[in-house]
Amino acid sequence: MQKAKIIAPIIITFVWIGFICSISFMEAPVKFTAPHLSLQVGVEIGRQVFKALNKTELIFALCSLGLMLGNRLKSPITISFGTVLLILSLQTFWLLPQLHQRVQIIINGGKPEPSQLHIIYIILDFIKIIALFYLGCFQLAQYKRNSFN
Numbered sequence: 445m446q447k448a449k450i451i452a453p454i455i456i457t458f459v460w461i462g463f464i465c466s467i468s469f470m471e472a473p474v475k476f477t478a479p480h481l482s483l484q485v486g487v488e489i490g491r492q493v494f495k496a497l498n499k500t501e502l503i504f505a506l507c508s509l510g511l512m513l514g515n516r517l518k519s520p521i522t523i524s525f526g527t528v529l530l531i532l533s534l535q536t537f538w539l540l541p542q543l544h545q546r547v548q549i550i551i552n553g554g555k556p557e558p559s560q561l562h563i564i565y566i567i568l569d570f571i572k573i574i575a576l577f578y579l580g581c582f583q584l585a586q587y588k589r590n591s592f593n
Contacts (some may be wrong), residue, residue, distance in 0.1 A: 448588055498535065521579060
């Protein structure tokens, strides 16, 4: 049971990376190449998909946090995970609400003012993936150290 508690956060970390890569860097751009998909429908689908991704990421974060509590963690793990939590918080409480407002303007037939919010979101996702990758590597290294000692 103790091994499962140590392995589970590692699995969650790498599955989390897969979710972000498949949604943010595959689904989102590919959706807009569909020739018969209107902009209004595309952004509404995007809003729903990113709401679901955000909820999934929050679940991953809570599960990881719960599983990591009580384990003696090395500082690279806490720094990496803290970076992920900071970015997820920025996206959840600042960026996504702003982006959802912009989507609503498009759905209502308007044209929102130019903004860098999408670029900021993409950059933060890249940084989050890097932090998650390092987190997973640090978790694996700690698991290997503990397994062979």
